[in-house]
Amino acid sequence: MKILYVEDETELGTWVYRDLTKRGYDVTWLKDGGEVLDHGENADILILDVMLPGLDGFSIGKRMKKAFPSLPIIMLSARSHVDDKLEGLQFADDYMTKPFHPDELAARILVLLRRFDRLLPTETKVQHLCYYPNQHQLFHRETKEEIVLTSKQLHIFEYLLKHAGQIMTKEQIYEAVWEEEYFEGDKTLMVHIRYLREKIEKDPAKPTIIETIRGIGYRLRP
Secondary structure (H helix, E strand, O other): OEEEEEOOOHHHHHHHHHHHHHOOOEEEEEOOHHHHHHHHHHOOEEEEEOOOOOOOHHHHHHHHHHHOOOOOEEEEEOOOOHHHHHHHOOOOOEEEEOOOOHHHHHHHHHHHHHHOOOOOOOOEEEOOEEEEOOOOEEEEOOOOOEEOOOHHHHHHHHHHHHOOOOOEEHHHHHHHHHOOOOOOOOOHHHHHHHHHHHHHOOOOOOOOOEEEEOOOEEEEOO
16 A cells, blocks of 8 residues: 655654554655645555645645545644644545554554555455465465565556556556656566566466556556
């Protein structure tokens, strides 16, 4: 699960970033709201501080909710007055006041991920593979052996699995995994796909799980 976290306070941000990363989340931490819209498409949930340099969290949150209506938003703030909470809850899905316990934040994240149907099932079968998203572990169903993927290979597999059956362009996959702009002719994704196929396909020369859609991109066949 990808968390987009916006917090300008370094000490608190580091603490939250480390805690959520240890819990298995893929966290993108921004210290201002200038680039938030650029990351919204690939996020599963947004955690947004109210007091930020430049645009405040309320303004950013409203823009994000308008651009991504299905993206759950948690507001974080030291402002505990009921008027502030009511303002935040006009667009956000939850409002937490500082200080807070990390277990409470983690629990609220799970509640929203379930409510918005963002959680992957605890077990996903893909042909001869069995994937456990909560543990980020992949197994061969016939041999029962674990298939160990690199970080990038895992991100590619998870992204295609999330969009199983859909044709995803090279640009979409690259920018979701590397979080950088894709340039036509770049072979990085192709190389990673080739090595990923060598690990998960029964016959990498004739792949049945990750199909190449010539001139467009790739599709994962469940």
